[in-house]
Amino acid sequence: KIDSARLWDTINETAKFGGTPKGGVRRLTLGPEDKLVRNWFRKACEDAGLEVHVDALGSMFALRKGRDMSKAPIGVGSHLDTQPTGGKFDGILGVLGALEVVRTLNDAGIETEMPICIANWTNEEGSRFAPAMMASAAYVGDFTTDDILSRKDIAGVTVGEALDEIGYRGDVAVGTQKFSGFVELHIEQGPILEAESKTIGVVDSGQGVLWFDGKITGFESHAGSTPMPLRKDALATLSEIVLATERVVGNIGALGTIGEAVIANPSRNVIPGEIAFTMDLRSADAGKLDAIEKGVRDAIKEIAAHRKVDVAFDKVWHKPPTHFNKDFVNAVETAATSLGYSHRRITSGAGHDACNLNNIMPTAMVFIPSKDGISHNELESSTQEDCAAGANVLMHTVLALAGV
Amino acid sequence: KIDSARLWDTINETAKFGGTPKGGVRRLTLGPEDKLVRNWFRKACEDAGLEVHVDALGSMFALRKGRDMSKAPIGVGSHLDTQPTGGKFDGILGVLGALEVVRTLNDAGIETEMPICIANWTNEEGSRFAPAMMASAAYVGDFTTDDILSRKDIAGVTVGEALDEIGYRGDVAVGTQKFSGFVELHIEQGPILEAESKTIGVVDSGQGVLWFDGKITGFESHAGSTPMPLRKDALATLSEIVLATERVVGNIGALGTIGEAVIANPSRNVIPGEIAFTMDLRSADAGKLDAIEKGVRDAIKEIAAHRKVDVAFDKVWHKPPTHFNKDFVNAVETAATSLGYSHRRITSGAGHDACNLNNIMPTAMVFIPSKDGISHNELESSTQEDCAAGANVLMHTVLALAGV
Numbered sequence: 012k013i014d015s016a017r018l019w020d021t022i023n024e025t026a027k028f029g030g031t032p033k034g035g036v037r038r039l040t041l042g043p044e045d046k047l048v049r050n051w052f053r054k055a056c057e058d059a060g061l062e063v064h065v066d067a068l069g070s071m072f073a074l075r076k077g078r079d080m081s082k083a084p085i086g087v088g089s090h091l092d093t094q095p096t097g098g099k100f101d102g103i104l105g106v107l108g109a110l111e112v113v114r115t116l117n118d119a120g121i122e123t124e125m126p127i128c129i130a131n132w133t134n135e136e137g138s139r140f141a142p143a144m145m146a147s148a149a150y151v152g153d154f155t156t157d158d159i160l161s162r163k164d165i166a167g168v169t170v171g172e173a174l175d176e177i178g179y180r181g182d183v184a185v186g187t188q189k190f191s192g193f194v195e196l197h198i199e200q201g202p203i204l205e206a207e208s209k210t211i212g213v214v215d216s217g218q219g220v221l222w223f224d225g226k227i228t229g230f231e232s233h234a235g236s237t238p239m240p241l242r243k244d245a246l247a248t249l250s251e252i253v254l255a256t257e258r259v260v261g262n263i264g265a266l267g268t269i270g271e272a273v274i275a276n277p278s279r280n281v282i283p284g285e286i287a288f289t290m291d292l293r294s295a296d297a298g299k300l301d302a303i304e305k306g307v308r309d310a311i312k313e314i315a316a317h318r319k320v321d322v323a324f325d326k327v328w329h330k331p332p333t334h335f336n337k338d339f340v341n342a343v344e345t346a347a348t349s350l351g352y353s354h355r356r357i358t359s360g361a362g363h364d365a366c367n368l369n370n371i372m373p374t375a376m377v378f379i380p381s382k383d384g385i386s387h388n389e390l391e392s393s394t395q396e397d398c399a400a401g402a403n404v405l406m407h408t409v410l411a412l413a414g415v
Numbered sequence: 416k417i418d419s420a421r422l423w424d425t426i427n428e429t430a431k432f433g434g435t436p437k438g439g440v441r442r443l444t445l446g447p448e449d450k451l452v453r454n455w456f457r458k459a460c461e462d463a464g465l466e467v468h469v470d471a472l473g474s475m476f477a478l479r480k481g482r483d484m485s486k487a488p489i490g491v492g493s494h495l496d497t498q499p500t501g502g503k504f505d506g507i508l509g510v511l512g513a514l515e516v517v518r519t520l521n522d523a524g525i526e527t528e529m530p531i532c533i534a535n536w537t538n539e540e541g542s543r544f545a546p547a548m549m550a551s552a553a554y555v556g557d558f559t560t561d562d563i564l565s566r567k568d569i570a571g572v573t574v575g576e577a578l579d580e581i582g583y584r585g586d587v588a589v590g591t592q593k594f595s596g597f598v599e600l601h602i603e604q605g606p607i608l609e610a611e612s613k614t615i616g617v618v619d620s621g622q623g624v625l626w627f628d629g630k631i632t633g634f635e636s637h638a639g640s641t642p643m644p645l646r647k648d649a650l651a652t653l654s655e656i657v658l659a660t661e662r663v664v665g666n667i668g669a670l671g672t673i674g675e676a677v678i679a680n681p682s683r684n685v686i687p688g689e690i691a692f693t694m695d696l697r698s699a700d701a702g703k704l705d706a707i708e709k710g711v712r713d714a715i716k717e718i719a720a721h722r723k724v725d726v727a728f729d730k731v732w733h734k735p736p737t738h739f740n741k742d743f744v745n746a747v748e749t750a751a752t753s754l755g756y757s758h759r760r761i762t763s764g765a766g767h768d769a770c771n772l773n774n775i776m777p778t779a780m781v782f783i784p785s786k787d788g789i790s791h792n793e794l795e796s797s798t799q800e801d802c803a804a805g806a807n808v809l810m811h812t813v814l815a816l817a818g819v
């Protein structure tokens with residue numbers, strides 16, 4: 012069994028890098044706080060006897076040797092970046108849980124057949140740069156390294172510049188570090204495990220995700236002298252799009268979110284003439300994902316026509332639903348059962364690096380409950396016991412897969 | 416008659432201070448471009464033999480002596496600041512038209528009984544600092560000078576700091592420059608004169624205006640794992656408020672605009688948890704103004720309840736409808752008739768400094784047509800002929816009121 016108190020202390024220790032007054036963490040990818048937590052993580056891995064290297068997109072890999080070094084390691088880990096209003100568990104539990112597994116194996120003097128490699132993937136959150144799970148997507152070949160290096164944040168800073176700024180543009184080409192498979196421990200970020208009083212979620216699938224960039228072009232005019240019927244109000248247009256999206260996803264049983272919306276040149280007495288917005292659509296069912304995209308596109312067309320405005324709506328990311336590897340999922344389930352934790356199969360609502368890696372290797376995930384299902388919020392919380400349970404399941408899964 | 420070409424050239428000359436590629440002007444109050452146009456205006460007035468002074472809120476006054484200096488001058492003028500997406504006529508025509516009147520009187524060697532004073536009022540637009548028509552409101556005692564000096568823009572800069580920054584915190588107390596009355600020439604900013612092919616609008620009233628600051632507090636959560644019914648989406652809430660406002664003002668026959676809306680800590684995969692917004696409600700009828708405020712407040716209450724979010728909604732400005740002075744309005748009408756211009760009585764949709772001044776002195780306004788009724792937009796446009804017609808009406812009104 013892992014050391015529950017040590018894991019808990021480690022989580023709280025790293026939470027100071029970007030810690031917020033409300034008890035959350037604001038640690039945007041490749042920012043100054045991310046640099047601090049990366050430096051901390053590198054030292055912690057080296058102290059645990061691991062060999063650390065960094066790839067061209069800043070993803071960090073910490074290798075624990077196995078008896079058979081001809082085999083690629085079993086990967087474990089997640090990400091250390093957070094949302095602007097993030098918590099101290101999302102991603103972090105996966106990396107620090109993996110570190111705790113290695114520390115426990117070290118303490119017990121356990122050697123594995125295959126090596127083990129902890130990964131900290133760059134920009135999993137996708138708030139500063141799009142898309143989310145960026146570095147693992149490049150790792151599996153969904154994007155080229157150069158494409159990703161040129162992506163810009165809202166201030167115009169590229170991924171390449173941000174990497175150089177914090178000194179984490181590594182010298183290892185993306186994809187160099189091979190894995191035999193990957194297991195990611197994560198908080199559920201949803202309400203199901205808690206509602207059903209289950210300690211462990213055996214994740215067998217993940218929702219598909221569509222991201223869009225939208226731009227509404229109406230016409231700026233005077234709030235006091237433009238009759239209501241003559242207006243081309245970009246905000247009223249967006250309002251109809253937001254509510255239509257709710258209706259479309261509600262009818263089909265899916266999810267839809269407009270997370271960003273920025274009025275160009277706003278003024279109290281000017282009718283908004285231009286708005287840039289984003290949209291996030293999700294379903295675990297590929298057919299439903301297609302259906303909600305069509306429903307939203309039809310709605311936007313109709314709204315743009317009757318509002319007499321232009322709406323550009325471009326897909327910037329398409330992640331199909333994930334079906335995790337049966338053997339790996341079974342390994343997680345067996346570990347949970349043998350440790351005596353209550354568990355259930357579950358679909359991940361969030362995207363994860365393991366979902367990308369699943370394209371080219373066997374992967375699976377372990378979930379633990381999130382208090383009130385809250386995530387991407389400073390109030391995100393899980394108990395020490397559940398974190399320890401997740402790390403134990405992770406360890407026993409890895410031991411089964413890597414061989415003792 | 417005024418010199419039509421000289422007035423037109425002057426308008427185009429000053430349009431370079433903050434001129435935009437689309438032919439508009441972006442000259443936010445007390446910014447660097449405002450400083451440039453103020454310096455230009457001071458010199459132009461001095462060249463015309465006027466004596467210029469500046470009050471504690473930066474409003475500029477340029478005095479042309481009359482035969483009877485015991486009488487307070489007839490005021491003319493408007494404002495030189497613009498919206499972020501402003502045109503080159505809104506306010507500017509009123510100041511430069513007044514300058515053209517003085518230049519014409521000088522050229523013709525015409526002396527008036529009462530003095531004439533051109534005013535350039537600070538922050539008429541209200542985009543950088545709230546409320547609009549700020550300096551004229553302080554002039555009539557609606558706000559204290561200290562209150563106004565402490566108002567902040569979105570970057571936290573106060574009016575006082577902005578005045579010092581451009582060197583326009585004058586040494587004359589607000590209200591020192593007295594007027595016997597005030598006449599303001601302005602573009603209509605609406606579609607009525609053009610639609611009816613009238614050259615001159617004889618403005619006899621102005622709409623009342625209510626401004627509000629709103630803040631929606633929902634709850635940030637994960638776009639991928641938060642079920643739709645459990646969300647407290649601040650943007651979906653705002654969307655309902657925007658559309659409800661349209662319905663309320665539509666039913667009552669008034670105007671409503673949400674001009675600004677800013678999501679706190681936005682991220683593509685986070686449900687918006689907090690939004691600050693503004694609202695502008697207008698009607699020329701005080702009863703209707705009350706009714707739309709009540710309608711909007713009731714709608715917000717209902718929306719906040721079913722969305723399970725908090726909505727703060729605070730009135731930050733209340734300008735009752737304006738009824739201009741009968742004698743001054745008649746003087747404008749007589750001037751338009753005697754000059755042979757087609758004209759009609761009209762209500763101003765926009766607020767104007769003359770509306771504030773009307774509280775303590777007789778005032779009236781002269782409107783000319785706006786192309787397609789467009790204003791607060793870079794495409795705002797009026798013809799040289801109409802500008803000249805407006806300035807002629809202004810001159811003949813002033814001569815009638817000041818006495819030759």
Ligand SMILES: NC(=O)NCCC(=O)O
Pocket residue numbers: 101102135136137143144200360361362363637639684
């Ligand atoms: N784990 C997590 O919240 N990832 C962010 C990617 C997404 O699902 O939007």
Ligand SMILES: NC(=O)NCCC(=O)O
Pocket residue numbers: 233235280505506539540541547548604764765766767
């Ligand atoms: N003239 C003008 O557009 N003034 C701005 C004040 C307002 O009406 O909102």
